[in-house]
Each structure stands twice: as structure tokens, then as C-alpha cells.
Amino acid sequence: MFDDFLARAAIAGIGLTLATGPLGAFVVWRRMAYFGDATAHAAILGVALSFAFGTSVYLGTLGVALAMALTVARLSGRGHAMDTMLGVLAHSALAFGLLAASFQTGLRVDLSAWLFGDILAVSRTDLAIVWGGAAVVLALLAWRWQGLLTSTINDELAMASGINPKREQLVLTVALALTVAVSIKIVGALLIAALLIVPAASARQFARSPEVMAIGATGVGGASVLLGLWASLQFDTPAGPSIVSAATVIFVMSLGLRRR
Template identity: 85%
Template sequence: MFDDFLTRAALAGIGLTFATGPLGSFVVWRRMAYFGDATAHAAILGVALSFAFGSSVYLGTLGVALAMAVTVARLSGRGHAMDTVLGVLAHSALAFGLVAASFQSGLRVDLTAWLFGDILAVSRADLAVVWGGSAVVLAMLAWRWQGLLTSTINDELAMASGLDPRREQMVLTIALAMTVAVSIKIVGALLIAALLIIPAAAARQAVRSPEAMAAGATGVGIVSVLLGLWGSLQFDTPAGPSIVAAATFVFLLSLPLRRRG
């Protein structure tokens, strides 16, 4: 039987995949991988500010991640080159976060956990935050599902259908910021984007509908979490990177499915 800490880790990882699966599908469809990176890197600055002001890490991370996501969305909408904006903001936010963390001795010791995750240290309170946050993200995506799909296909088609593409983009922006906030303790700032993208990319090989891809990405995420935790236990490897490595292994196994489809 699993120890309590391993059970909590598995439940936290599984809870997170209910958000990363559907959201990661939109990240893949919209080619927002770098957008996810920028938001995730900003999370370290949120962690540093939370420790400095003695506030909740989840709230601090959410605030900074949301500010980063909104900034990127607004700048890209004004004609700035998207890849340049994302590159500047992503690396700048990470650098400022690391510099800010270096001034706080307690955070400096635990910085690796925030960069790469520490899912084995998840508490019952963390579980409530993860499952609650994932439920909110899933509800948001379900609420705007058709509008998000339409605007993903084509902005002009969305406007012809009476939709505002900017509103749909904002829904994704908020959902991404919330996902980053609840997942930073599990897989860390440097691996969040990987957990969003890799399961969705693996599911894409074998499905033929958006709904099936969202469900498939969630399934791949669950398998990756359980396989990664097993590998971490067996080989004494870091849990967060092990989960991402397991997701990559599943992705490689999925590649032949595309050729048969």
C-alpha cells in the first residue's frame, strides 16, 4: 500500500491533469507554447514576492502569472512580434524572480523545489488548492468551449458568429495563470509548460475530435503522473522531472499512431 505522502502526490498530480489536459489542447492548437513558458517563468517572481510580503504563495503566483499573461496578450495585440515579446518577458521575469529570491535566505534554499517541483511534499491543504483550482479551470473551459473552439479556428469566423476573440483569449489567459499557480509546487516553474504541451501532443496523434483530444490529454497526463511517481520511487529520481520524462515516453510511443490514422 502507498505511503500517505505518495498517495497525496498521486492525487495532486491527477487533479492537476484535469486542468492541464483540456487547457494544454488549446495551447497546442493555438501554438501558445511560448506563451505558457512566459507565464510559468513569471511564477518564480510571484513566489519571491510572496515570501517577501509574507502572503500566500498561490495568490502571489496567480497575481504575477495573470499580470504576465495579460501583458503579453495586450502587447501582441498592438502589433509587436509575438515571439520577441514572449522571449523578452519570459527570460526577464525569470531573471528578476531569481534575483529577488537570492535576497531571501529561506527561499534560496528551497529554490530548486519551486523550479522543478516537489510533489512529494504536497499537503492536504495543497490538495484542496490543486483540485479546487483545476475544477475552476475546467468549469471555465467547459463554459466557453464552443466559443474557444470557434475563435481557435478563425478570428473572423468567431466574429461572424457574434463572438469576441479577445474575450475568448482572455478566458484562456486567466485559465493558464490559474493552472500555473496551482501547479508550481507540483512540477515547478520550468516544467509546467511541458506538462501542458506533451500530453496534448501525444493525444493528438490518435484522436479525431477536439473533445477526444482534451480527454486523451487528461488520460495521458494521469498515466504520466503515475508512471513518473513509480519511476521516482524505484530509481530515486526527482518526481517532477520524472513525470515529464514519463509524458515524453508516452509521446514517443504515440508517434506511430499518426501514421496509421
């Protein structure tokens, strides 16, 4: 039924923004945009391996995304040129994932759905996974909120306050990998980083505190989902790119309002 699948798409998208809103705020504050790209691109390799071994796509994606995020986090503390290293890891993971997918006929045919998402095809099981994953991410961020904020401001300040910056980095790493895993079917591997960054960047224009920015990013993300689904319905465009495009339009508008 038409209304049923559209309602599921809206509920799934809004559930996802509950995680991407506050997590995206930390991605913007810590300048982790490329970190998110590397983790998201690795998700395609996770999808390919899941099909190859007949396991759950969500579990396979989570495992590979978590491995990539932990690898990047380890390398960041060893003096490597991070922009170059992240570029190598991000594009290599995507290339190996596409190569692995090319050997599997069923996955090769449906690869665009994993790259750009297929939010209109989410099932009730997918809804439960998305909302459950979002709840875990929110619980992690709420549990370590003050520690994450302090370590984001300054590592030395965090250590002086008895906070381990590496532990806070690990919390963000796990939260990011989990968000990528549950969002792969909704907006796809190539667009999840945009959904993390663009709403948070819009909310940053007007936020007076970290909490307001996190809530604002969630609100902008939810509005982007609804506007994107409406645009997809009206103009027969892909839903995932439409959602990110709606978020971009809101960002541009926020820049104009900020100048005024």
C-alpha cells in the same frame, strides 16, 4: 507514513492533469507554447514576492502570472513580433525572480523545489487548492468551450457568429494563470509548460475531434503522473522531472504508433 504521502502525490498530480489536459489542447491548437513558458517563468517572481511580503505563495504566484499573461495578451494585438517579445518577457521574468529570491536566504535554499516542483511534499491543504483550481479551470473551459473553439479556428468566423475573440483569449489567459499558480508546488515553474504541451501533443496523434483530444490529453497526463511517480520511487529520481520524462516517452511512442 509512506503510503500516505505517495497517495497524496498521485491525487495531486491527477487533479492537476484535469486542468492541464483540456487547457493544453488549446495551447497546442493556438500555438501558445511560448505564452505558457512566459507565464510559468513569471511564477518564480510571484514566489519571491510572496516570501518577501509574507503572503500566500498561491495568491502571489496567481497575481504575477495573471499580470504576465494579460501583458502578453495585450501586446499580441498590437503588432509586436511575438516570438521576440515572449522570449524577452519569459527570460526577464525568470531572471528578476531569481534575483529577488537571492536576497531571501530561506527561499534561496529551497529554490529548486519551486523550479522543478516537489509533488511528494504536498499537504492536504495543497490537495484542496489543486483540485479547487482545477475545478475552476474546467468550469471556465466548459462554459466557453464552443466560443473558444470557434475563435481558435478563425477570428473572423468567431465575430461573424457573435463571439468576441478577445473575450475568449481572456478566458484562456485567466485559466492558464490559475493553472500555473496551483501547479507551481507540484511540477515547478520550469516544467509546467511541458505538462501542458506534451500530453496534448500525444493525444493529437489519434484524436478525431477536439473533445476526444482534450480527454485524451487528460488521460495521458494522468498516466504520466503515475508512471513518473513509479519511476521516481524505483530509481530515486526527482518526481517532477520524472513525470515530464514519462510524458515524453508516451509522446515518442505515440509517434511510432501513428506511423504504423
